[in-house]
Structure formats: structure tokens, C-alpha cells
Amino acid sequence: MEGSQDGANNRFPMIPATTQSLNLIDEVRRQFFEKVASLFNQDELYDEDVVELCKNDIWVWHYIRHNHEISDNNLVDHTAEHILKSFIWRRKYKLQSIMDETTATQFLECSCIDVGGEDRWGNRLFIWRLKLYNRSVSDDMKDLFVYILENMFSVKDNTHSRVTMLFDMEGSGLVNFDYGLCTFMLECRRSHFPDWLSYIIVCDMAPIFNSTWSFLKPLVGNEYTHCVYFTDRSQLTNYISESELPDYLKIDPVVNGSTCASNK
Numbered sequence: 001m002e003g004s005q006d007g008a009n010n011r012f013p014m015i016p017a018t019t020q021s022l023n024l025i026d027e028v029r030r031q032f033f034e035k036v037a038s039l040f041n042q043d044e045l046y047d048e049d050v051v052e053l054c055k056n057d058i059w060v061w062h063y064i065r066h067n068h069e070i071s072d073n074n075l076v077d078h079t080a081e082h083i084l085k086s087f088i089w090r091r092k093y094k095l096q097s098i099m100d101e102t103t104a105t106q107f108l109e110c111s112c113i114d115v116g117g118e119d120r121w122g123n124r125l126f127i128w129r130l131k132l133y134n135r136s137v138s139d140d141m142k143d144l145f146v147y148i149l150e151n152m153f154s155v156k157d158n159t160h161s162r163v164t165m166l167f168d169m170e171g172s173g174l175v176n177f178d179y180g181l182c183t184f185m186l187e188c189r190r191s192h193f194p195d196w197l198s199y200i201i202v203c204d205m206a207p208i209f210n211s212t213w214s215f216l217k218p219l220v221g222n223e224y225t226h227c228v229y230f231t232d233r234s235q236l237t238n239y240i241s242e243s244e245l246p247d248y249l250k251i252d253p254v255v256n257g258s259t260c261a262s263n264k
Helices: 019-037 047-055 057-070 075-092 101-109 135-152 179-192 207-220 233-238
Strands: 113-118 124-129 163-168 197-203 228-231
Touching (some): 047 057, 075 179, 101 135, 135 179
Parallel strands (some): 124 163, 163 197
Antiparallel strands (some): 113 124
16 A cells, blocks of 8 residues: 555645745735736636636645645746646636536536545545446546536635545456546646645555556656555545445445446
């Protein structure tokens, strides 16, 4: 099992009530707007994102914390550049266009994704049931993944908890594995939704997937591989209380999923 449990670091802390922290936030904002002013086309950003950044210290602090965990060198400049690139991506991806009822309906109908409950450290759970996933819907699942993160990790409600991703590998095979989707998820973690991920828990992974982990591990990054745990159903309660587990993840499940709605 990789990683080491450190519950104290899993729930995102409140911004330290110090002059230094507030000055750091202001300086990041200042450099961000200097970079925005140099853009050839400022329509590359959503106006709503810029307005939210101006008034929401928590959002800025997420980017600061993420970049601080990677490197403390040139923290302000790196953070401002990160925010700018992230905001440009949000516009290019047309993120606002997928935050609609159509995507919400897809989420409700898709049984390969389950959102709800918390782990033992108060992080919200995002569960991926790999055996119910079909690679033919990869592009739709990328949109759905972004939709869920944008809702789960909304800084607008001043939430401070992170997300634990649980990959339920029971009964799955290579036919269910989507390298492109996995790399997209990891890129979202690194670049577009900074500081949202607490743990990745991989449950009941068959040996056939060992080679896929060797390809994905560099994408996780050395600074985050300690947050990846490999376990099975018998040990899952070390991370998630039984009362928080859906029935299909318990040792004696009452309910088993059928097929992903996207496959129907």
C-alpha cells in the first residue's frame, strides 16, 4: 500500500488570519491582472471567473496552496500564471456550456459514477465503478467529470473539504480501462481544479492492471503518489466508515449495479 495517512492535512484549512496571508492573496491577484492585461484577446477568459477571483479569497488560496506544495520558489508568479492558464482552459473547454440540465441528467442516469458520503477525515467521496464503464462514451464522461468537480468543489459555497476518489475495480478488465480519460482526470487535478484531491483509493485491483499503474504513476507526480492507496473490500473501512459505504462496496453487498446507463 502506497502512501501514509495524515488526516490533519486532508481537510482544506481555513486561510490563516494573518497579514502575510492576506498580502500574499492580494499580490497573486495583482500579478494575475498584470498577466491578463498582456493577453492579446481578453475574451479568452470568462468574466464570471475573473469577478469571482476578485471577491473570493478561498479560490485564490487553493491555487496558492497547490503551488506551494509543488515548489516555494517564485510562488506568487507561478500561482498567478497557473490561475491564468486554468481560466483560459475553462473558457476553451466551454465549461459553462456543460453546466446545464442535460449534463445533470447524464449524471443521474450513469451508474458507473457515485457521489456521496465522506471518508474518515471528512473528505467527500467520488466513486468510479470501472466494470460499469464503456470506453465508447469517453468524451461524454470527460464532460461529466468536469461537471461533477465544478459542483463538488465549488468554492462559491465556501466549502473547505476536499474530495477522495475511490476506484472500484472489482469485476473490471482492460476492456473497461480508459487511459485517455484517466490522464484527463489527472490533468484536471493538477491544472484546473487545484488542491481538490485528498486521496485516491484503488479497491480490488486485479494484477492485470499493474502495468497500467506504472504508466499512470508519473502523471500523478512524485509529490502526490503518497496519497494513493491500494486496498480491498475487507480493508476499505480503514478509510471509510461502513455506514458511509454504498452497499456494493460492503463485503456482503445487498445491491449490485447492473449496467452503466451510458451503455443502454
